[in-house]
Amino acid sequence: xxxxxxxxxxxxxxxxxxxxxxxxxxxxxxxxxxxxxxxxxxxxxxxxxxxxxxxxxxxxxxxxxxxxxxxxxxxxxxxxxxxxxxxxxxxxxxxxxxxxxxxxxxxxxxxxxxxxxxxxxxxxxxxxxxxxxxxxxxxxxxxxxxxxxxxxxxxxxxxxxxxxxxxxxxxxxxxxxxxxxxxxxxxxxxxxxxxxxxxxxxxxxxxxxxxxxxxxxxxxxxxxxxxxxxxxxxxxxxxxxxxxxxxxxxxxxxxxxxxxxxxxxxxxxxxxxxxxxxxxxxxxxxxxxxxxxxxxxxxxxxxxxxxxxxxxxxxxxxxxxxxxxxxxxxxxxxxxxxxxxxxxxxxxxxxxxxxxxxxxxxxxxxxxxxxxxxxxxxxxxxxxxxxxx
Amino acid sequence: xxxxxxxxxxxxxxxxxxxxxxxxxxxxxxxxxxxxxxxxxxxxxxxxxxxxxxxxxxxxxxxxxxxxxxxxxxxxxxxxxxxxxxxxxxxxxxxxxxxxxxxxxxxxxxxxxxxxxxxxxxxxxxxxxxxxxxxxxxxxxxxxxxxxxxxxxxxxxxxxxxxxxxxxxxxxxxxxxxxxxxxxxxxxxxxxxxxxxxxxxxxxxxxxxxxxxxxxxxxxxxxxxxxxxxxxxxxxxxxxxxxxxxxxxxxxxxxxxxxxxxxxxxxxxxxxxxxxx
Ligand SMILES: Nc1ncnc2c1ncn2[C@@H]1O[C@H](COP(=O)(O)OP(=O)(O)O)[C@@H](O)[C@H]1O
Ligand SMILES: [Mg+2]
Numbered sequence: 001x002x003x004x005x006x007x008x009x010x011x012x013x014x015x016x017x018x019x020x021x022x023x024x025x026x027x028x029x030x031x032x033x034x035x036x037x038x039x040x041x042x043x044x045x046x047x048x049x050x051x052x053x054x055x056x057x058x059x060x061x062x063x064x065x066x067x068x069x070x071x072x073x074x075x076x077x078x079x080x081x082x083x084x085x086x087x088x089x090x091x092x093x094x095x096x097x098x099x100x101x102x103x104x105x106x107x108x109x110x111x112x113x114x115x116x117x118x119x120x121x122x123x124x125x126x127x128x129x130x131x132x133x134x135x136x137x138x139x140x141x142x143x144x145x146x147x148x149x150x151x152x153x154x155x156x157x158x159x160x161x162x163x164x165x166x167x168x169x170x171x172x173x174x175x176x177x178x179x180x181x182x183x184x185x186x187x188x189x190x191x192x193x194x195x196x197x198x199x200x201x202x203x204x205x206x207x208x209x210x211x212x213x214x215x216x217x218x219x220x221x222x223x224x225x226x227x228x229x230x231x232x233x234x235x236x237x238x239x240x241x242x243x244x245x246x247x248x249x250x251x252x253x254x255x256x257x258x259x260x261x262x263x264x265x266x267x268x269x270x271x272x273x274x275x276x277x278x279x280x281x282x283x284x285x286x287x288x289x290x291x292x293x294x295x296x297x298x299x300x301x302x303x304x305x306x307x308x309x310x311x312x313x314x315x316x317x318x319x320x321x322x323x324x325x326x327x328x329x330x331x332x333x334x335x336x337x338x339x340x341x342x343x344x345x346x347x348x349x350x351x352x353x354x355x356x357x358x359x360x361x362x363x364x365x366x367x368x369x370x371x372x373x374x375x376x377x378x379x380x381x382x383x384x385x386x387x388x389x
Numbered sequence: 390x391x392x393x394x395x396x397x398x399x400x401x402x403x404x405x406x407x408x409x410x411x412x413x414x415x416x417x418x419x420x421x422x423x424x425x426x427x428x429x430x431x432x433x434x435x436x437x438x439x440x441x442x443x444x445x446x447x448x449x450x451x452x453x454x455x456x457x458x459x460x461x462x463x464x465x466x467x468x469x470x471x472x473x474x475x476x477x478x479x480x481x482x483x484x485x486x487x488x489x490x491x492x493x494x495x496x497x498x499x500x501x502x503x504x505x506x507x508x509x510x511x512x513x514x515x516x517x518x519x520x521x522x523x524x525x526x527x528x529x530x531x532x533x534x535x536x537x538x539x540x541x542x543x544x545x546x547x548x549x550x551x552x553x554x555x556x557x558x559x560x561x562x563x564x565x566x567x568x569x570x571x572x573x574x575x576x577x578x579x580x581x582x583x584x585x586x587x588x589x590x591x592x593x594x595x596x597x598x599x600x601x602x603x604x605x606x607x608x609x610x611x612x613x614x615x616x617x618x619x620x621x622x623x624x625x626x627x628x629x630x631x632x633x634x635x636x637x638x639x640x641x642x643x644x645x646x647x648x649x650x651x652x653x654x655x656x657x658x659x660x661x662x663x664x665x666x
Contacts, residue, residue: 003498007489299485302446303499303546304474306467384441386485387558 002309004300005316008293015285016321022281023325023366024332027359029274031333034355037260037267039348040190044259045252047187047194050139053098054225056246057215057232063244064255066189068100068125068213074203075210078241085235086215091223097212098136099128099202102192105173107165118172122163123192126174128202128212135216138184138196143167145181148197154182159193162345171195174205190346275362282325283370286318290374294381301383310378315371322367330356392455393553393586394420394443399452401438401609412438413449414609420586422553425577427589427596430606436590437558439606443588444479444556445472457553474499478547478585480557480576484539486531492542493518493527499549510549517545521575537568544575548583555579557589561596573599597626618642621660622649637661 009016048056048065056062062070073079074097086095103126107119129137131147138146138154144167148154153171160166160183171178173195187194203209219225229245236243246254290297297310333351340347401413412435420426430436441447442454445461446469453462456476464472473479486495496514501507518527521541531539540560547555557576561569573589577599580587589596597603603617603626617626618641625645632643633650637657644650653660 002502003490003494004487007487007494011489295485296487299481299487301470302444302473302485303479304470304472304477305502306470309502383446384437386481386483387437387441 001316001320002313005313005320008289008313009317009320012289015289019282019285019321020324020328022285023278023322023363024328026274026278026281026366027326027329027363028332029277029329030271030362031330031351031355031359032349033267033271033274034359035333035337035349035351036347037263038352038355039350040263041256041260042350043188043190043348045256047139047189048248048252048255050186051136051248052134052218053136053216054219054248055217055229055232056248056251057217057229058213058244058246060242060244062214063246064258065100065251066102066125066192066255066258068102070213072097072212072215072243073210074212078239079210081239082215082236082241086217089228089232091220091228092217093220094133094135094218096130096133096135096216097199098130098214098216099126099199099206099208100136100213101126101174101202101206103173105171105195107163108170108172108177110170119163122159122171124159124173124195125187125189125192126202126206127194127196128199128206129196130199133218135218136214138182138194139186141182141184143183148181148201150198150201151176151179152181152197153178154184154196155180156187156193156195157183157185158188158345159195162193174202176205190348275366278325278363278366279369282318282321282366283373286314286321286370287374287377289317290314290377294377295386297378298381298383298386301381302386307379311371311375314374314378315367318367318371319364322363322370326360326363330359391422391457392419393422393457394418394588395453395455396443397453397455399442399449399454401435401442401447402450411609413442416452416609416611418443418604418611420554420588422584422586423580424601425580425587425589425599427591427600427603428606429591429596429603434606435609436606438609440556440558440588440590443554444477445469475550476552476554478544478550478552478555480540480543480547480555480560482559482562484531484536484543484563486539486542486546488531491528491530492523492534492538495531495542496545496549499546514545514549517548518542521545535568536564537571540564540568540572541575544572544579548579553586555585555587557587557591559591559593560589561591561593566595569593570595600626602626620645620649622652 058070059072086092103124105122105124109117111117127136129135141154142157155165155171165171165180167180169180171180178197184196219228225247229247232245233243300310337349337351340349396416396418399413399416403410403412428436428439442449449462453460456472461472490498493514496517497510500510515527518524521544523538523541523545526534526538534542561572564572573596576587576589579585601619605612617628620627621642623645627643627645629643633647635642635650635653642653644653
């Protein structure tokens with residue numbers, strides 16, 4: 001760093017703190033929002049991505065997991081035909097029906113035989129899975145039993161944490177009271193969490209006898225789920241019982257998009273504002289510092305320094321300000337990342353190194369813009385002016 | 390002797406048309422190494438214009454300016470900063486030090502551009518500052534220095550790149566009379582001992598004491614009728630016009646009185662040797 005740049009920058013601590021603070025705030029906001037976005041993206045798509053289901057089969061219009069807007073028969077002529085077909089299909093390893101229903105539940109504490117205390121409302125994804133194949137079931141059971149029997153549920157650990165529900169507690173959902181017998185991991189959609197029961201129990205509780213939400217399929221080793229999906233769609237179309245199929249990747253993506261497509265435009269606006277804040281604070285402090293030192297820049301010109309040298313002096317100040325701000329801002333984001341969701345459950349942060357690089361690039365742009373206006377002023381300083389008074 | 394600064398038929402006109410100001414009008418000026426020339430004249434006479442043209446900060450409307458044999462009026466705008474840095478030392482009325490830099494950093498800056506720390510630059514700067522009586526002030530910030538000390542730092546900076554030409558603009562105007570006198574003595578020493586050409590623009594009549602010659606600027610021209618020179622015998626500045634004169638080794642010498650003239654005539658070599666001491 002050039003001597004003049006270093007001395008100018010570090011001789012005024014208040015100004016330095018303000019400009020570094022401005023950049024840091026901006027970097028913090030940008031990286032926080034990006035991490036939040038990634039965190040949500042990761043969570044929302046995570047269940048579909050990590051589940052053992054290779055191919056999702058739903059009724060027409062069923063495009064994502066969250067809304068689970070699908071209804072298919074499990075009984076009757078059409079269902080029997082389909083089952084036969086699936087059983088006979090060589091590239092299918094296993095298949096099962098799976099029920100997914102978005103609903104509200106409550107925690108119930110029995111105080112006596114007649115008295116009970118009802119907890120606050122809990123948004124859940126109520127899932128009925130086939131305990132034999134476990135397709136679409138809990139991704140990882142971390143506590144208690146891994147298969148819910150009649151009247152029993154396995155809840156996501158995040159739901160338990162958030163609402164203080166543990167094994168042995170009672171959850172009222174779908175018109176019934178369920179006893180929690182296990183806890184699983186990987187079913188947190190931030191706004192909702194998974195609650196697993198057996199498929200038969202789900203059908204009975206939700207009055208869905210003879211129906212299911214999805215058919216979920218596990219393919220044999222080496223089979224392309226997309227090809228299988230296309231073949232199944234063709235077959236169903238020929239039988240005039242149209243269905244849609246989604247591979248794991250497609251289904252995870254459309255599930256993510258359901259949430260993020262609404263958030264993205266807002267995110268971009270806020271990111272833009274954060275960027276403007278950073279540029280403005282850094283730009284203004286560097287600009288005023290340059291204007292205040294205009295005479296000194298004139299002196300440097302008079303004694304034989306070129307404009308390019310002065311530009312470098314200002315740019316280095318801007319760059320170092322930006323660098324310090326970047327370090328502080330990213331440090332804050334990375335520092336609070338692991339703890340944020342302990343205090344605010346929705347604050348799920350996931351900081352990727354690619355995003356850190358992106359923010360670094362953004363900070364460089366900030367430094368360039370912040371230096372640009374003062375640099376233009378430098379060119380106009382007349383060295384002859386330093387001969388006066 | 391070598392001519393360090395030679396200005397030939399230099400004219401500077403600001404603006405144009407009816408509003409044109411002829412700040413310098415067909416000016417010739419020479420100064421040699423070892424000389425101190427004080428430029429005096431009323432406000433608006435063109436002194437600053439003269440000094441900034443001599444200092445490669447302003448290009449004349451016409452005429453040529455040569456510094457150490459290089460015609461700087463033939464150089465492009467981009468080449469002038471290097472001329473200023475390498476060939477000219479500036480001393481300003483308001484010192485013009487960089488406030489965030491220590492005294493010695495103000496001096497080394499112009500040698501190294503302040504990028505890498507150069508041993509050589511630091512050595513030379515401390516040597517110069519010791520010579521100027523600033524040995525105990527190397528690390529001080531300008532705001533902790535007295536006016537006289539600041540001006541001496543500025544002189545050290547002016548000497549840093551060992552230029553042939555020193556240009557000083559009212560160097561004593563912001564100093565009390567004692568400090569002003571010290572600074573003038575320093576400038577005189579620099580001319581005589583370090584063999585530099587020193588041009589001082591000043592209103593201060595005490596600068597007469599150290600001048601080899603005084604040049605009167607008025608309405609953009611030097612007035613030959615008030616051309617002055619220094620009496621080589623008694624060291625007084627005398628007006629050229631009407632003073633007793635004598636030519637020796639193809640240079641004219643002027644005297645305050647016939648007594649000084651006679652003393653000189655008796656042994657010019659010895660008188661001139663005396664002046665050098
Ligand atoms: N940049 C300029 N534009 C127009 N006129 C100027 C400019 N600088 C100086 N002048 C004019 O030129 C004349 C000489 O100015 P200057 O060299 O500053 O004189 P001095 O230093 O002897 O007071 C003055 O009449 C002044 O008004
Ligand atoms: Mg002036």
